[in-house]
Amino acid sequence: MAKRQSWWLWAAAALAYVFLYLPLVIVVVYSFNDSKLNAEWVGFTLDWYHKLFNNREMLVAARNSMVIGVVSALAATFFGALAGIAMHRYKLRLLPFLVLTPIAIPEILMGVSLLIFFVLLNVTLGMTSIILAHVAFCIGFVAIVVRARMQGMDNSLVEAARDLGATPWQAFRLVTLPQIMPGILAGGLMAFTLSIDDFVITFFTAGVGSSTLPLQIYSMIKIAVTPEVNAISTLLMVLTLCLIVLVSKVSPGALRAE
Template identity: 70%
Template sequence: MKRNNLTLWLAAIPVYAFLYIPLIVVVVYSFNDSRLNAEWVGFTLDWYYKLFNNGEMLLAARNSLIIAITASLLATVLGTMAGLAIHRYRLKVLPILAFTPIAMPEILLGVSLLLFFLQVLNLTLGMVSIIIAHTTFCIGFVAIIVRARLQGMDDSIFEAARDLGATPWQTFRLITLPLIMPAVAAGALMSFTLSIDDFVITFFTKGVGEPILPIQIYTMIKISVTPEVNAISTLLMLLTLALIILANRLDAGALRGE
C-alpha cells in the first residue's frame, strides 16, 4: 500500500509542478524591478502602485465585477430552478437543455450567441450582451451542484411537509431552500469565478465600448508581458482561488451529493 502511495506521489509531483510553477513565476515576477521582465533584477511594489493608479485598468476591473456579480446572481436563480426541475420531473430533455452550454466548446457558444444577438435580437453588443452570455454559460454549473445536493437528500422530508398541509411555496421556502442553500451559495461563487475571468465568450459578445478586464489584459500582452500584467494576473488569481476555497468550505459535499 505504501509503495502504491509512493508511486502515486511520484506521478503526481510532475503534474502539479507543470500546473503550478507557471503560476508561481507570474506571482514572483509581479514584484520584479524591471519593465522587460526578462530576468530578475530586484524586489519592488511599484507595479502594484502603478496598477492601482491606472484608470483604464480600474474601469475594466469595475466593469468585470459588475458583469460577474449580475451574471452570477441571475445564473444562481435560474440554475437553482433548473436543478429543482431536473430532480423533480425526471425528464430526459431537461438535463440536455441545462448542461449543453457546459459541454459546448466556448468558441462555438460565443459565435452562436454573437449571431443570435445581432441577427435575431438586433441587440447592440455591450455590457448587457456579455451579462446574458455569461448567465447562459453559468446556469448549467449551478444546476449541476443543486441537483447533486438534492440527490443526496431524503425525498420523504418534502412529502412529510406536504402531508402536514404545507403549500409548495412553503415547502420550498422553509425546507428545500435552507437545505440546499450551501449548494446554491457554492454555485453562485463558482459562477462569479467563471464569469470574471472568462475571455472567449466575452471576446465574441463584447462589441465596442467599455473595457473588460480579460480583454484589457489580452490587449496589454500583445506588446509584452510587463510586471503590471503580472500584478493584475496575480490579484485575479488570488481572487479566484479565494472564491474556490470559500465555495468548497461552504459545502464540501455539494458536488458529491452528500
C-alpha cells in the same frame, strides 16, 4: 510492494501539484520583480501595483468585469437553481438537453451564435449583451451542481413536512432550500469565476469600449508579458481565494464533494 506503490502515488501527486501551482507561484513572485522584461529576477518592488492602480484603462476594465461577474452570477444562480431542481423533479428528456447544451458546445461556437443572435435582434453590443451571454453560458454549470445536491438530499424530510401540514412552498423554503443551499452557493461561486475569467464569449459579444479584464490583458500581452499583467493576475487569484474562503465559512459544506 505496497510501500513501493505508495511512494509512486505520492511522487505522481507531487508532480501533478507542482505542474498545477508552480506557474501560479511564478506569476505572483514576478509581479514584484523590478524589471520590465521578466527575464530574470532583479529585485523587489511594489511599483507595478502602483502603476496598475493608476492605469485608468485597467481600472475601467476591472470595474466592468466585476459588474458583469456579479450580475451574471446572480442571474445564472437563480435560473440555474430552478433548472437544477426541475431536472431532478421532472424527468423530461428535453430539459437537460436545453440546459446543458450551452456548456457542452465549444465556446467559440457559443460566442459566434450569440453574436448572430444579438445582431438579428438588433441588440447593441456592450455590457448588456455580455451579461446576457454570460448568464446563458453559466446557467448549465449552476444547474449541474444544484441537481447533484438534490440527488443527495433526504426526500423523506420533505414528505414528513408535508404530512405535518406544510404547504409545498413552506416545505421548499424550510426543508429543501437549506439542504441545497451549499450547492447553490458553490454554483454561484463557479458562475462568478467563469464570468470574470471568460475571454472567448466576451470577445464576440463585447461592443466598442466595453472592455473587461481578460480583453484588456489580452491587448497588453500582444507586446509582452509585463509585471503589470502579473500584478493584475495576482489580484484576481487573491479575489478568487477570498471568495472560496468566504463561501466555506458561510456554508462549510458548499465546496465539499458529496
